[in-house]
Amino acid sequence: ELKVEQNPLFLSMQEGKNYTIYCNYSTTSDRLYWYRQDPGKSLESLFVLLSNGAVKQEGRLMASLDTKARLSTLHITAAVHDLSATYFCAVDLSNAGGTSYGKLTFGQGTILTVHP
Amino acid sequence: GAGVSQSPSNKVTEKGKDVELRCDPISGHTALYWYRQSLGQGLEFLIYFQGNSAPDKSGLPSDRFSAERTGGSVSTLTIQRTQQEDSAVYLCASSLRGNSPLHFGNGTRLTVT
Numbered sequence: 434e435l436k437v438e439q440n441p442l443f444l445s446m447q448e449g450k451n452y453t454i455y456c457n458y459s460t461t462s463d464r465l466y467w468y469r470q471d472p473g474k475s476l477e478s479l480f481v482l483l484s485n486g487a488v489k490q491e492g493r494l495m496a497s498l499d500t501k502a503r504l505s506t507l508h509i510t511a512a513v514h515d516l517s518a519t520y521f522c523a524v525d526l527s528n529a530g531g532t533s534y535g536k537l538t539f540g541q542g543t544i545l546t547v548h549p
Numbered sequence: 550g551a552g553v554s555q556s557p558s559n560k561v562t563e564k565g566k567d568v569e570l571r572c573d574p575i576s577g578h579t580a581l582y583w584y585r586q587s588l589g590q591g592l593e594f595l596i597y598f599q600g601n602s603a604p605d606k607s608g609l610p611s612d613r614f615s616a617e618r619t620g621g622s623v624s625t626l627t628i629q630r631t632q633q634e635d636s637a638v639y640l641c642a643s644s645l646r647g648n649s650p651l652h653f654g655n656g657t658r659l660t661v662t
Contacts, residue, residue, distance in 0.1 A: 466650065466651075468653075474655065475640065475653040475654055475655045475656055476640070476642075476651075476653040477653075478650045478651065478652070481650050521592065523592075534580065534597065534599060534605075535580060535582055535597065535642075535644055535649075535651050536582075536594050536597055536605060536607075536608075537584075537592075537594060537651070538594070539591055539592035539593075540591075541591055542591065542592075
């Protein structure tokens with residue numbers, strides 16, 4: 434059974450600081466997603482990481498994937514209040530025949546709060 | 550453009566009643582998914598539709614749950630004889646193809662009393 438574990442589950446940061454959220458998963462997959470969820474809202478896609486060593490950046494967020502270590506990271510640079518949300522990583526287990534189809538297993542989510 | 554639309558946004562029902570939740574995917578998206586989000590279980594995959602292929606129902610928690618997708622577009626998730634443990638937010642998502650990023654709707658919050 435695939436397990437996806439995020440660390441930490443709760444993160445309280447000061448504005449301007451840097452931090453990293455970690456996502457470990459237990460079985461082989463070469464497709465990993467990061468999503469953001471604001472309170473009472475749905476999930477917003479942030480990054481899709483498709484191969485070992487993939488790195489993507491958008492604004493103050495940067496995501497990377499190490500398929501050999503089965504680890505993805507989401508790095509936050511110089512945090513601002515607007516980044517406060519819950520962040521989920523999700524691994525696509527549906528690699529049957531080499532074609533993934535979006536059957537995602539999600540981590541528990543990391544609740545990020547950025548303080549002034 | 551229009552995103553994934555779900556209705557109703559909130560549903561309160563009595564234990565034992567049947568409920569139907571509706572999802573209207575993004576136009577042109579061939580893949581449609583149902584997920585469930587609850588405090589105890591987090592986000593769970595329920596079912597996946599792709600075109601005319603047989604759906605992947607492997608995430609449905611019991612035979613009280615069923616879903617259909619008519620005409621390759623709108624989908625309905627039906628829960629029969631609802632139980633309190635069915636209380637959750639039911640999220641629908643669609644994607645352009647099965648291996649494209651998923652776009653989620655705002656969900657239906659189901660409360661079973």
